[in-house]
Each structure stands twice: as structure tokens, then as C-alpha cells.
Amino acid sequence: MYIYTSEQIKAADQLAEKRGMSTFSLMENAGCGLYHAICPYLSTNQKLLIASGKGNNGGDGIVLARYLKMAGFEVDLIFPLGEPKTGVAKQHLHYYEQCGFPVEEWNPNQTYDVIVDALLGVGAILPLQESLVEWIKWMKSMKATIISIDVPTGISSNSGVVDQNAIKADYTFSLHGYKPSRFLFPSSHFYGQVEVVDIGLPQKSNWRVWTEKDVQKSWVKRETNAHKGLFGTGLLIAGSHEMPGSAALAASSAMRFGIGKLTVNTTQHASAIIGPIVPEVTFLYHTYEELVRSEWKNRRFTCAAIGPGLDPTDDLEKLVTYLLKQNVPLILDAGAIQSRSYPRGEKPIILTPHPGEFSRLLQLSTKEIQENRIELASEYAVTHHVILILKGEYTVIAFPDGTGYINTTGNASLAKGGSGDALTGMLLASIEGNDCVKAAVLNAVYIHGVCSDEWVRKYSEHTFVSSDFSSLLPMICKSFEKE
Numbered sequence: 001m002y003i004y005t006s007e008q009i010k011a012a013d014q015l016a017e018k019r020g021m022s023t024f025s026l027m028e029n030a031g032c033g034l035y036h037a038i039c040p041y042l043s044t045n046q047k048l049l050i051a052s053g054k055g056n057n058g059g060d061g062i063v064l065a066r067y068l069k070m071a072g073f074e075v076d077l078i079f080p081l082g083e084p085k086t087g088v089a090k091q092h093l094h095y096y097e098q099c100g101f102p103v104e105e106w107n108p109n110q111t112y113d114v115i116v117d118a119l120l121g122v123g124a125i126l127p128l129q130e131s132l133v134e135w136i137k138w139m140k141s142m143k144a145t146i147i148s149i150d151v152p153t154g155i156s157s158n159s160g161v162v163d164q165n166a167i168k169a170d171y172t173f174s175l176h177g178y179k180p181s182r183f184l185f186p187s188s189h190f191y192g193q194v195e196v197v198d199i200g201l202p203q204k205s206n207w208r209v210w211t212e213k214d215v216q217k218s219w220v221k222r223e224t225n226a227h228k229g230l231f232g233t234g235l236l237i238a239g240s241h242e243m244p245g246s247a248a249l250a251a252s253s254a255m256r257f258g259i260g261k262l263t264v265n266t267t268q269h270a271s272a273i274i275g276p277i278v279p280e281v282t283f284l285y286h287t288y289e290e291l292v293r294s295e296w297k298n299r300r301f302t303c304a305a306i307g308p309g310l311d312p313t314d315d316l317e318k319l320v321t322y323l324l325k326q327n328v329p330l331i332l333d334a335g336a337i338q339s340r341s342y343p344r345g346e347k348p349i350i351l352t353p354h355p356g357e358f359s360r361l362l363q364l365s366t367k368e369i370q371e372n373r374i375e376l377a378s379e380y381a382v383t384h385h386v387i388l389i390l391k392g393e394y395t396v397i398a399f400p401d402g403t404g405y406i407n408t409t410g411n412a413s414l415a416k417g418g419s420g421d422a423l424t425g426m427l428l429a430s431i432e433g434n435d436c437v438k439a440a441v442l443n444a445v446y447i448h449g450v451c452s453d454e455w456v457r458k459y460s461e462h463t464f465v466s467s468d469f470s471s472l473l474p475m476i477c478k479s480f481e482k483e
């Protein structure tokens, strides 16, 4: 499912018009599609209100009102901001009236079971005008079910910004595709349950949601004559005296997710903890300086991950600089996420910041990051030619070619120490097990989330710990394998 900015929606409408599909027809498709999508949530004994604005979002409301009236629903159509201003909305209002349907006056004493918010869509410019605020306050006092068309009124379409009087919908039916604010913060929490309504425009956008079907299609099944050399010889530089567990979690997830061989460079103390948890790995005990000097050439590592459980020091930075020159896939996590430049090599460089780390990288507040996760991640990925995985609810995965994806798996049980370490391990394995870099990265993020979803299906979200990935992965991975 694709994601469109308001500018992309406008461009799509203009192109459609140029090709002979009028906005009048698109609005008809929108209203008709909305009717079919919303109907299952309604019953004819409910009293419905459609509140239409002056733009085309309001126009969609007019078409929906006609379909609902024709189907026998008890609907009042009102214009709290005055009658439509756009040509197409006016045309649809004319047809609505010609069909014999009335426009009502707003009556604050009337009660409603369902209110359809067709006030503002992608054309909204925040903050909300005073004239709307009073009406929205009344609407909220109604305690009706609220259905928003396209976007809830009072939230931005492209960013996570929310007006203090914004409508919090129970359901939002978005037209043509998702809008970025569906996956940004705090706006996403105003959408309620979201469905996309197709309006007959070709689907084209460089951003979309990665789905279960995508994972199934891109899942690589092993050949019967496979050997460990085919699935990577990884170097994981992680774990310290204080944080040995981070290396254990990354290593066990990498092994479970299919890496061929893994060496962990860590401290003697950490290895005593890691070894019993992941007996499959081998160890190195080098300083960063020693690693730079010799090990890479001798060992022929094919991929590397660095950062879990490490502090950002000058020596670590020198090692990262060295690793960046080795032309192998490289994952930079936790202590290895720092501001620096990146070479434009052919092997992927993957950064996995959480919003706090990304905020330090960009010198922006976490609020600014969360409001603009998609745009900022994409800008960073394109400018620095890296793959940027911005973790959190609706993890954003931005690629250097300007494309990007939203991950919708995972839940609050992942908000616990160690879940990022597990993801780093899974990424390391995935990148070696799939020739398609995008699919490798996206599948690791998707399945990481599915593990926690599977957990909360059976157990309390409070109780998930990152060592559980190890026992969940066998079952979850099996479910994606084609017979």
C-alpha cells in the first residue's frame, strides 16, 4: 500500500485530469468507494451526520451523503463553514440537490450516532480557524462514532503536527493511499482504524508499506546442497564488561536468522556470558586498534556489525572508518551511530538509530524527529547514501535511492533493552541470506516485529524479553517458507 504527500495527491489529480479522468469522476469514485467501505460499520437505525467543508474533502462528503441517502440511511448533510467553493464540489452538490436531497442547517440540539468528518483533507493549513473550533467542540461532546474522510480534521497530512482541537477519529478512510501523517507522531494516534479506499488512480509512489505478501515473495529458501559458506562469515563487534548481553542477543539472533558463521569480537568477560548462550560463535579479543591492523585481511569476513553494548570513543570511530573502507555490508548500531561521512560504495551501509539517537545525529529535538520521521530519514539516507532504519512504532526504512518503506509489525513489548541488539543480529544474517538488499533489510525488520506480535497474541506485552526472539524465530520463519 502506497503513501502519498499532499503534493503527490495534487499532482496525481492533475495528471488524471490531463489524461481525461476528471476530478468530478475521481470525487464520484471517492464517494462511492467510501460508501462501500463505510457501510459495514453502519446500521439503518443510526442517525448520521456528514459535516462537509468548502473544499474537495467536503465534496467527497456530499457524494457519500447521496449514496447513503439512496441506500435508505438517515443522514443530515451540513456545511459548518459555508457552502462549497471548488467547482467539482459545487457540481456534486447541484446533482445531490437535483436528486431531491436537502442540505440541513446545523442544529446543536440534534443528537447523532455517527458523525462523518469531511471538513478538511489534504488541503488543510493549520492551525484550525476559530470558526471550526466551536463546531468541533460540539462534535466531540456528542460522543458519536467519528469517521474521518482522508485525514482527521486538524492534523497535517505530510507531518505529524496536530492542532490542539484536532478531531480524534474512530475510523479514517484514506483516499488513493496513506498520507505520511498516518505513520508520524502524534498524528497517527488521531486516525483510529485506517482503511484505504481505491479511487481508480494508478498506484505510484516511492514510499509504501512493507507487507506480509512482500516477505513471502522475497523469502529465500535454501538449496538442498547449501553449505555454511553461502550464508556469510560475519564479524560482530559488540559487548563490553558492562553490557555483555547486547552481544549475546545480537549473536543469537544472527545465528537463528540464518548466518553461516559468526565471530564476535568482545571482552573475555563478555564471552564467558555469550558462549553458553550461543555456542555456535567463535571469539576474538582484540582491541579496536588490533582489529584495524590485522584481523580483517586474515579472516575474510563477508559482513560486519558494530555497536551493540559499545561506547562511542575515538578508537571506535577509527575502527568504523576502517570498516567503511572494506567494501562489505556494514551495520552500525548504538555506540557506532555517530555523525560522519560515508563512502559511496556498492555494499550497503545500514544505520539503525532510535529517535533519540537520530535526534543527536541531526541536532533536532525528538519531537521534531517524530513529527517528520519519513522525510528526515529519507533525506539522511539520500544525502549520506546509507540505509537508515529509524526504529520505533512504524519503523521507517529509508534507502539511498529515495525509496522507503514503513513497517507495521511490532508492538509496545519491544520497548525494552535488547530488542535493538536482536535486530542488528537479524540484519547481519539477512543481508547475507538474500541477494536483494532491500528485501533483506525489510524482512529482518518485519519479522523482528512479528516475533513480538506473536508473543502478545499469547502473553502479556509486559513480559516479552529480547532472549525470546531466539525461541520465536524458528516458528515465525517457518510460516514464511513456501512449500
Ligand SMILES: NC(=O)C1=CN([C@@H]2O[C@H](COP(=O)(O)OP(=O)(O)OC[C@H]3O[C@@H](n4cnc5c(N)ncnc54)[C@H](OP(=O)(O)O)[C@@H]3O)[C@@H](O)[C@H]2O)[C@H](O)CC1
Pocket (backbone or CB within 6 Å): 009, 012, 013, 023, 026, 027, 030, 053, 054, 055, 056, 057, 058, 059, 060, 085, 086, 119, 120, 121, 122, 123, 124, 125, 126, 127, 128, 129, 132, 149, 150, 151, 175, 176, 199, 201
Ligand atoms: N486523488 C485524491 O486523493 C482525491 C481526493 N479528493 C479529496 O480532496 C481533498 C483535497 O481537497 P482540497 O480542496 O484540495 O482541500 P481540502 O478540502 O482538504 O481543504 C480546502 C479547504 O479547507 C479550507 N481550510 C484549509 N485550512 C483550513 C483551516 N485551518 N481552518 C479552516 N478551513 C481551512 C480552505 O479554506 P480557504 O479559505 O483557504 O479556501 C479550503 O476551503 C482530499 O483530502 C480528498 O478528500 C478528491 O475527491 C479528488 C481526488
Ligand SMILES: [K+]
Pocket (backbone or CB within 6 Å): 057, 117, 118, 119, 120, 121, 148, 149, 150, 151, 152, 153
Ligand atoms: K477530513
